[in-house]
Amino acid sequence: MRADWRGAQARAGWAFLAPALILIGAFFVLPVAAGLGLSFTDFDIYAIGDPGVARFTGAGNYAQVLREPEFWNALRNTLYFVAVGGPLTILASLAAALLVNDRRARWKGLFRVVFFTPVVTTLVAVSIVWRYLYHPHYGLIDEALGLLGIHPIDWLGDPHWAMPAIMVLAVWKNFGYTMLILIAALQNVPEELYEAAALDGAGGWARLVYITLPALRPTLLFVGIITVIGQFQVFAEPYVMTQGGPLRSTATVVLYMYEQGFRWWHLGLATAIAFILFAIMLAATLVQMRLQRGAER
Amino acid sequence: MKRALHDLTLHAALVAGALLTLAPLAWMVSASLMPTGEANTAPPRLWPSAPTLAHYVELFTRLNLARSLLNSTAVALTTTLASVLINGMAGYAFAKLRFRGRDRVFQALLAALVVPAQVVMLPLFLELRALGLVNTLWGAMVPGLASVFGIFMVRQYALAVPDDLLDAARIDGAGEFRIFWSVVLPVIRPILLTFAAFNFLNMWNDFMWPLIVLSDSARYTLPVALANLVGEHVQDTELMMAGAVLTVLPVLAVFLALQRVYIRGALVGSVKG
Numbered sequence: 001m002r003a004d005w006r007g008a009q010a011r012a013g014w015a016f017l018a019p020a021l022i023l024i025g026a027f028f029v030l031p032v033a034a035g036l037g038l039s040f041t042d043f044d045i046y047a048i049g050d051p052g053v054a055r056f057t058g059a060g061n062y063a064q065v066l067r068e069p070e071f072w073n074a075l076r077n078t079l080y081f082v083a084v085g086g087p088l089t090i091l092a093s094l095a096a097a098l099l100v101n102d103r104r105a106r107w108k109g110l111f112r113v114v115f116f117t118p119v120v121t122t123l124v125a126v127s128i129v130w131r132y133l134y135h136p137h138y139g140l141i142d143e144a145l146g147l148l149g150i151h152p153i154d155w156l157g158d159p160h161w162a163m164p165a166i167m168v169l170a171v172w173k174n175f176g177y178t179m180l181i182l183i184a185a186l187q188n189v190p191e192e193l194y195e196a197a198a199l200d201g202a203g204g205w206a207r208l209v210y211i212t213l214p215a216l217r218p219t220l221l222f223v224g225i226i227t228v229i230g231q232f233q234v235f236a237e238p239y240v241m242t243q244g245g246p247l248r249s250t251a252t253v254v255l256y257m258y259e260q261g262f263r264w265w266h267l268g269l270a271t272a273i274a275f276i277l278f279a280i281m282l283a284a285t286l287v288q289m290r291l292q293r294g295a296e297r
Numbered sequence: 298m299k300r301a302l303h304d305l306t307l308h309a310a311l312v313a314g315a316l317l318t319l320a321p322l323a324w325m326v327s328a329s330l331m332p333t334g335e336a337n338t339a340p341p342r343l344w345p346s347a348p349t350l351a352h353y354v355e356l357f358t359r360l361n362l363a364r365s366l367l368n369s370t371a372v373a374l375t376t377t378l379a380s381v382l383i384n385g386m387a388g389y390a391f392a393k394l395r396f397r398g399r400d401r402v403f404q405a406l407l408a409a410l411v412v413p414a415q416v417v418m419l420p421l422f423l424e425l426r427a428l429g430l431v432n433t434l435w436g437a438m439v440p441g442l443a444s445v446f447g448i449f450m451v452r453q454y455a456l457a458v459p460d461d462l463l464d465a466a467r468i469d470g471a472g473e474f475r476i477f478w479s480v481v482l483p484v485i486r487p488i489l490l491t492f493a494a495f496n497f498l499n500m501w502n503d504f505m506w507p508l509i510v511l512s513d514s515a516r517y518t519l520p521v522a523l524a525n526l527v528g529e530h531v532q533d534t535e536l537m538m539a540g541a542v543l544t545v546l547p548v549l550a551v552f553l554a555l556q557r558v559y560i561r562g563a564l565v566g567s568v569k570g
Contacts, residue, residue: 005467006395008472008473009394009395009396009473010394010395010396010397011473012390012394012472012473012474013390013394013395013396013399014396015473015474016386016387016389016390016394016473016477017386017387017390017391017402019383019386019387019443020383020384020386020387020443020448021387021402023383023439023442023443024406024409024443024445026424027417027421027424027439027440027442027443028409028412028417028440029409030420030424031417031420031421031424032412032416032417032420034420034423034424035416035417035419035420038419038420038423048423048426096314099307099310099311099314100311102307104300104303104304104307105307105308105311106308107311111311111314111315112560113553113556114315114318114319115314115315115318116556116560116563117318117319117322117549117552118318118321118322119563120498120502120548120549120552120559121322121502121545121548121549122501122502122504122519122520122541122544122545122548123502123504123520124502124504124520124521124523124524124544125325125520125523125540125541125544125545126321126322126325126541126545128523128524128527128537128540128541129321129322129324129325129538129541130321131527132328132336132534132537132538133321133324137339138336138337138338138339138341138534139341140320140324140341140343143340143341172318172321176318177563180560180563180564181563181564184564229413232413233413233414233415235504235505236504236505236520236524239504239524240524240527254415254505257415258505258509261418261419262422262509267419267422267423270419271416271419271420274413274415274416274418274419275416277413277415277416278412278413278415278416281413282411285411
């Protein structure tokens with residue numbers, strides 16, 4: 001009887017997995033493998049009509065991408081976005097998490113939902129909203145800054161300010177997600193630690209530095225990694241707000257890949273860009289994990 | 298005294314943060330109701346002088362955004378229903394059915410999580426083109442049908458289903474599919490609902506893939522239609538804000554209705570993950 005069950009379970013197991021495995025195989029594993037091959041060919045618009053035209057070019061695409069100033073510009077912009085926007089997102093979400101989680105805070109559930117709301121909104125729609133908010137004459141942001149005595153800035157029209165403007169939008173859009181994860185982690189910090197610290201006369205700042213932040217360290221690593229991974233893929237904001245301008249100051253790696261692949265139909269080259277981005281993201285993740293391990297020692 | 302001051306600054310910071318967070322969305326709604334031109338005045342107006350729905354009417358009549366609303370709904374609902382079943386079955390099998398090779402396949406799937414979506418996009422486009430699925434709603438749905446993340450989510454939850462419950466059903470002579478349908482499904486329903494909410498919002502909000510795969514404006518989903526519209530109507534601030542409200546409102550409604558369920562999903566794989 002039991003042996004019977006085992007056979008039935010094995011058959012049922014594979015049957016239950018079949019739809020998911022077939023779909024993932026056909027629309028994920030196969031394209032990734034084909035993409036690797038594609039990135040070593042000069043597949044272009046002519047090859048779309050007749051794939052036989054595409055030729056194997058070895059590492060030619062990779063070499064060409066790495067020679068392209070446009071690529072390095074896009075990479076520089078993306079790294080700027082990740083290196084400044086990432087920490088800003090984490091800082092904003094940490095501040096929000098500490099406020100919402102404060103023992104004396106009221107309406108915690110309400111504030112949590114409010115701070116999380118931008119996360120669920122449609123990125124394209126809110127990017128368009130922010131595009132108008134940043135308008136130098138009619139935008140609310142310059143108007144509000146004017147009350148503080150700051151002269152109007154042409155946020156999206158000035159190559160120095162366009163990327164920071166997109167960073168602020170990204171912080172607004174994403175901090176609620178990391179806040180949620182940090183709140184859950186804060187609730188796992190043992191209350192006795194704070195009580196003991198209070199007996200020792202530790203103030204609020206000392207408790208934050210010596211108890212809260214060390215206890216949050218694994219979670220901060222996790223949110224750091226997911227934030228950085230998400231930010232490396234920035235695309236929709238520059239696509240609808242600036243089209244990569246002004247003066248290509250907001251062209252990102254994924255925008256560059258999209259343009260090469262779907263505007264100029266350099267599919268082989270664009271796939272190589274995607275794999276290079278993948279390698280950079282992996283490296284960034286490993287660096288963060290290494291830094292964390294270094295800090296623990 | 299010190300405590301009162303603490304409470305005051307704490308709540309002042311919370312309220313200020315909440316107002317800053319909501320301000321862009323509030324202005325979006327307000328501007329969408331302004332008569333034409335009123336959002337392009339200096340100093341900027343906060344409220345419409347005479348609220349009007351004219352821009353919404355224009356979206357549905359002249360601009361035919363009803364079509365995109367329908368497309369978005371079809372894509373998000375179909376993929377959500379299909380993926381709940383597909384990932385639910387797979388997640389349960391990984392958690393509870395014993396067979397050789399199971400854990401190795403699961404490990405391999407988890408490894409796939411590190412591959413960013415961009416790596417798949419170009420070859421997938423060519424593959425779907427060969428299958429005749431480019432510029433169809435099916436093409437927009439394909440990447441959302443099975444998800445490693447969804448399988449992972451269901452598996453973690455289904456691990457807690459007691460084996461005795463399943464064995465009892467087996468002793469009663471129930472087949473494995475019957476057991477899944479009438480014994481397991483009711484137990485794992487909470488996580489399926491969470492995943493459904495999660496998937497619906499992701500598919501609704503998705504931009505880059507539908508932008509790539511849909512080329513005919515009659516097939517655009519709302520985010521693609523909106524990005525296209527802003528190219529032609531960038532001066533019509535009020536109209537664009539009406540389009541933004543139309544796009545954001547359905548997901549906001551789903552989120553507010555299912556916030557507990559959704560927030561649970563956002564935490565899967567983070568704390569103690």
